[in-house]
Amino acid sequence: MRFTIAIDGPAAAGKGTISKAVAAHYGFAHLDTGLLYRAVGAATLDGKDPIEAALTLVPKDLERDDLRSAQVAQAASRVAVIGEVRAALLDFQHAFARRDGGAVLDGRDIGTVICPNAEAKLFVTASAQVRAQRRYAELSSKGADVSLEQVLADVKERDARDSERAEAPMKPAEDSTTIDTSDLGIEEAIAKAVKAIEARLSARDR
Numbered sequence: 001m002r003f004t005i006a007i008d009g010p011a012a013a014g015k016g017t018i019s020k021a022v023a024a025h026y027g028f029a030h031l032d033t034g035l036l037y038r039a040v041g042a043a044t045l046d047g048k049d050p051i052e053a054a055l056t057l058v059p060k061d062l063e064r065d066d067l068r069s070a071q072v073a074q075a076a077s078r079v080a081v082i083g084e085v086r087a088a089l090l091d092f093q094h095a096f097a098r099r100d101g102g103a104v105l106d107g108r109d110i111g112t113v114i115c116p117n118a119e120a121k122l123f124v125t126a127s128a129q130v131r132a133q134r135r136y137a138e139l140s141s142k143g144a145d146v147s148l149e150q151v152l153a154d155v156k157e158r159d160a161r162d163s164e165r166a167e168a169p170m171k172p173a174e175d176s177t178t179i180d181t182s183d184l185g186i187e188e189a190i191a192k193a194v195k196a197i198e199a200r201l202s203a204r205d206r
């Protein structure tokens, strides 16, 4: 079966957690597309050219252990404005989305640009304050030396860059369902996501 679930939303909104849970629920494969941009961003911090890094990206590059850092997140959002970088990452994402057995992709432009025909689309969001708190907890539990203020500033800066760029700006697809996770626990957010997808699945089967 081919069934694509597109999950977009701003930084640290809970897309990753929801995407993994939804993929496990349906037995679908999951691609965190942010990792592709993070890997290219990390390469630029090593002095590489971003377009060259995107064109020569290999799966092993997604295994670097520094990809989740705040520095790499910023570098990712800087390379993500470059049209040639986005173009170089298209084929891989398209192939993943249409694989047999179903796929969940999460990112910023999945429902709008990468998979406009995705069978189900979610836009997962939360207030900037809540998102910063969650990311702060995640980074500091890994021993990163960051403050909540820094993380909030980082989240806001990336949101602005991601939504104001000319190429594939972050925005909800017209046919997406928005889930605001500000006041939701993880299980509640996952339940809402599955419910929204179920509605699409049954609409398709009718």
Ligand code: CDP
Residues within 6 Å of the ligand: 010, 011, 012, 013, 015, 033, 034, 035, 037, 038, 073, 076, 077, 078, 080, 106, 107, 108, 109, 110, 158, 162
């Ligand atoms: O985990 P978090 O939500 O903080 O970020 P991410 O999903 O790992 O994405 C890191 C950066 O990559 C974002 O700030 C975007 O600039 C970029 N990105 C993108 O432009 N398009 C995507 N489909 C995914 C990520």
